[in-house]
Amino acid sequence: MQIDTLSRRLIDRFQHGMPLCAEPYRAMAEALDCSETEVLACLERLEHGGGLSRIGPVFEHSRAGASTLVALAVPEARLEQVAEHINSYSEVNHNYLREHHYNLWFVVTGPSRAHIDAILAQISAETGLEPLDLPMQAAYRIDLGFPIGEAP
Incomplete structure (x- = not known):
């Protein structure tokens, strides 16, 4: 592009x-x-052109509710189906494929930890897979930005 x-x-x-x-x-x-x-x-x-994925705020999750990082070990044959199912939840705001036994990683946000627990239980019941719940212990802030400046 x-x-x-x-x-x-x-x-x-x-x-x-x-x-x-x-x-x-x-x-x-x-x-x-x-x-x-x-x-x-x-x-x-x-x-x-694929150079922009979203425009919007980034909220401090602990002030707006709760969130957690989740990993699933999904059999290769079910990967597309399970990823599509995970993406159907409005509480899921990122979903990534990784090279690992735990190959599907996503972030779940909600108004409370109890709500997240209910979503994870529902995902487990619907997929037959056990979510690995990885709640954040401490935040280390970085200023992620990529200045691109003038054209070469």
Whole structure:
């Protein structure tokens, strides 16, 4: 995917700190000295080109409810079916295939730990697989961002 100058500037400026206001795309446009229409078109191009997966906040899970990392050991023949089933839960916000005995890893969030426990019990009953529940013990914050700067 070719990234144009506006896309580069938008990514560098707004990977972190999207404006919290009634018209965030207009505020982004003003900061980038372009139109709101150009910002929205740029975001759409990035999404359709596979360079953008989502726009939204990242919440401190412990203030918004509860979450846990979960792993399943899924037989290869059932992998697609089980992954699709896991993805059907609105409480699941990430789902990854890994090279390991525990090959399907996902994050479950909910309003309470009891809600998460109920979801994990339901997944176990529906799949016949036992979820490995890996709740976070401590958070180590990193500023994950990838400045891309000017085109080479």
